[in-house]
Amino acid sequence: MPDYLLTLGPILSLLVGYLLGSLPFAVIVSRLMGLRDPRSFGSGNPGATNVLRSGSKVAAILTLMGDAAKGWAAVALAAWCVRQGWLPELAIPLAGLGAVLGHMLSLFLGFRGGKGVATALGVLLALQPWLALATTLTFLVLVLVTRFVSLASILAAVFAPFYYILGDNAIWRSNAPTTIVIVLISVLVINRHRANINRLMAGTESRLGAKKKP
Incomplete structure (x- = not known):
C-alpha cells in the first residue's frame, strides 16, 4: 500500500x-x-422517534432503517476497501465515526441533525454484529421497563463500550482504534441527549405511548 494512503x-x-x-x-x-x-x-429532531409523532409508523420504520443502513454502509464500504488493500485498518472505525457525525451535523441540513442512535447501531452492526445485538437488547429491555426511549438510548450508549471491551478474546477480537471510536460515538450520543437528561432529572420527560395533557 502506498505511504500516502496510510x-x-x-x-x-x-x-x-x-x-x-x-x-x-x-x-x-x-x-x-x-x-x-x-x-x-x-x-x-430529524429522527425516527420524532417521525413517529407524525402518526405514521411506516415512515418511522423506514427512517429507522435508513438511518441504521447509512451507518452500516459507511463501515461496510470501508471494510471492503481494506480487504482490497486500498485502505489501512484504521479506515474502518473512522468511517463509522464519520457516519455518526454526519447524522448529527448533516451537510444537507445546515450542519444540524439528529441524535445518532440508529446510525450508531448501524455502525456497531457492521463493526461487530454480536455487539450490536447486545446493545439493541439492552435498549429494548430498558424501553420496556422504563418507557423512556431517551433513557434507554443513553444507557445503551453507556454499555456499548463496556460490552466491546468485555467481549474481547471471548466473542470477538477488539482493537484500540475501534475501542476509542466506540467510546467517542457513545459520548457523542449521550451529549446529544443533554436536553433529555435535563427533563429526566426534572421529571418532565415524556414516556413512550403516554398521552400529552391538554
Missing part, C-alpha cells in the same frame, strides 16, 4: 462516512410520504 486513506474514509451519514432520511422519507418536516414539530 495517511490520506483514513481521512478519506472519515469524509465518505460523513457524507453518507449526512443523508437525512427523516426528512427524505417524510417528504416522499407527504408528511410534515419532522423538524417542524415535536422535539424538532
